[in-house]
Every structure is written in structure tokens, then in C-alpha cells.
Amino acid sequence: DTAVSQTPKYLVTQMGNDKSIKCEQNLGHDTMYWYKQDSKKFLKIMFSYNNKELIINETVPNRFSPKSPDKAHLNLHINSLELGDSAVYFCASRQGETQYFGPGTRLLVL
Amino acid sequence: LAKTTQPISMDSYEGQEVNITCSHNNIATNDYITWYQQFPSQGPRFIIQGYKTKVTNEVASLFIPADRKSSTLSLPRVSLSDTAVYYCLVGDEGTNAGKSTFGDGTTLTVKP
Numbered sequence: 001d002t003a004v005s006q007t008p009k010y011l012v013t014q015m016g017n018d019k020s021i022k023c024e025q026n027l028g029h030d031t032m033y034w035y036k037q038d039s040k041k042f043l044k045i046m047f048s049y050n051n052k053e054l055i056i057n058e059t060v061p062n063r064f065s066p067k068s069p070d071k072a073h074l075n076l077h078i079n080s081l082e083l084g085d086s087a088v089y090f091c092a093s094r095q096g097e098t099q100y101f102g103p104g105t106r107l108l109v110l
Numbered sequence: 111l112a113k114t115t116q117p118i119s120m121d122s123y124e125g126q127e128v129n130i131t132c133s134h135n136n137i138a139t140n141d142y143i144t145w146y147q148q149f150p151s152q153g154p155r156f157i158i159q160g161y162k163t164k165v166t167n168e169v170a171s172l173f174i175p176a177d178r179k180s181s182t183l184s185l186p187r188v189s190l191s192d193t194a195v196y197y198c199l200v201g202d203e204g205t206n207a208g209k210s211t212f213g214d215g216t217t218l219t220v221k222p
Binding site for chain 2: 056090097099
């Protein structure tokens, strides 16, 4: 009964491929996020999404797109993967001012 | 957006009290201050949150001065298992979703 889950845990792929990372939360929260954590451990928000509004960090390339089939899911699609996309991607959901993070997806682009 | 600054790393010994300070000079009126702990290969985990003065829970205390331009996370009597990266987050997600700012994290190493 994990609160926020992500799949896959690891993802190794070639440059130019398109991939997706799935996220599910069973907390009933209205807002979900995607974060990118680079090799220096810096956490950067990519998207904030609820059933009404998508907030995009202006530094995120449009190759990245969130898709939410329902309130409990926020998937991340990445087109034309680049070497610099290699990082750990975290999904999170929010209640009030507290965020609950998933275990992360480690993406390696070769 | 409130920019946050934390020390890159800190060392401590078991049983000591550790204080980690985060600077957020341009914090907005409605912004909250939240601290997260991250162990290797895991997602960040909520530790404590405050708006002003002092907050204490079973894990830590959070001290926020009157001007709110900084905050200090206090971990009493740390153990080896407290070795982790600690992040402060400043923002008001309820009103400005997606605009909160994480600090760059403080790597705390607790030695025996």
C-alpha cells in the first residue's frame, strides 16, 4: 500500500527514443508533481498539475509532457531523449503544504 | 520566487545536536517553510513544516525568527541513521502551485 508509486524504477534507453514514466498516488490528493534530480542532487520542479491547471516550469523542454488520465495518475512522456535527460525523476502529490514523494525513476540515456 | 541557500555539507558525531540553517531572504508573506530528508535511492520525506516562531515534532524542531528570512532545522542527538541530505522548501503551493523553491540540499554525515 505504497502512497506514491512510480514505474519503472530504472530505465536505460538510447538517445532519440521516446519513453514514459508512470506515477500513481492512492492518497486522494488533488495536486501532483514531477521533479528532476540531477547528479548534484539538485531538485527542480518540472510540472505541477491538478484537475484544473497545469503549471510548467519555463525551463522544461517541450519534449517533456505530463499526461493525467485521472486524478490518481500523472505520467511523464519524454520525446527524443537526450544525454542530458539522464537523471532521477520523482513524482509527488500534495496535501496542504506537504508533498509526498515516490521512490524515483532512474533514467539513463546512452 | 524565494531563493533558498543552505550549507553544502555538515559533519557531526552520534549523540550531538545538529542545526542546519536555510536562508530565504525574499520569502513571501504567505510562504511556508518545509524541510525534507532524503536517503540514498529514495524520494524526499517530510520532516517538519512551519510558518513562524518554533515548531517541534517527534523528529525535529524548526526555528523561524520574526523576520522569517531564515530557518533552522534542529535534530536532537543524531544517530548514524540520520546521515542523509536535508532540503528546505519555501513556498505557498496552495496559492502558487509549482512556484516553490527547494534549496540545494545539505548533506549531513553522522560519524560514530
